[in-house]
Amino acid sequence: MDSAPASEAAEPVYLPDTVRTAVKLLIVGHFAVGKTTFVGTLSEIRPLRTEERMTQAGAIVDDLAGVPDKTTTTVAMDFGRLTLSEQLVLYLFGTPGQSRFERLWHDLARGALGALVLVDTSRLRQSFEVMDLLEQHGLPYAVAVNRFETAPAFPDDEIREALDLLPGTPLVSCDARDHESSTRALITLVDHLLTLDQEPE
Secondary structure, eight states, X not given: OOOOOOOTTOOOOOOOTTOOEEEEEEEEESTTSSHHHHHHHHOSSOOBOOEEEOOTTGGGTOOOTTOTTOOEEESSOEEEEEEOSSXXXXXXXXXXXXXXXXXXXXXXXXXXXXXXXXXXXXGGGGGHXXXXXXXXXXXXXXXEEEOOTTSOOOOHHHHHHHHTOOTTSOXXXXXXXXXXXXXHHHHHHHHHHHHHHHSOO
């Protein structure tokens, strides 16, 4: 899945005076699952990207199985912004997908209220490490299956079982290149966080 390029004609977008709440969310997932594309698709401002061309040195540690055409990788983070309502703005931080960037991942998690985990049905096992990190930080999350054209399709209950998701963890599907489906996935996470916030302690 190719990354959607930022619009060349994009102008700065300023927050309206009505915004009262800013929320930091992580967009996480294993290597080459579509995080950069997702953030770029949704961001109302020109997204910040830290992609670098992959080298032979990285070939030792970066598993290109299933994504042989990938030539770049995020080395720090992706950043975007989405104003969800007149009062609420979301700041999206896409994390690197490789374990060698785990220290940076911990830094990005500070102050985040939750995370959207992108998964690829052809590489579900690679999602376990990411979800373990979220649970270590105590961050609630929703899971979005990024529908790659070449990935197998499975019923939701089989995906939930394969990922060992708790009954309350939302599972949705999206195409990270598509604004509407990506927005729905993000709203699912926000609704989940609001529900958790309203639960009695």
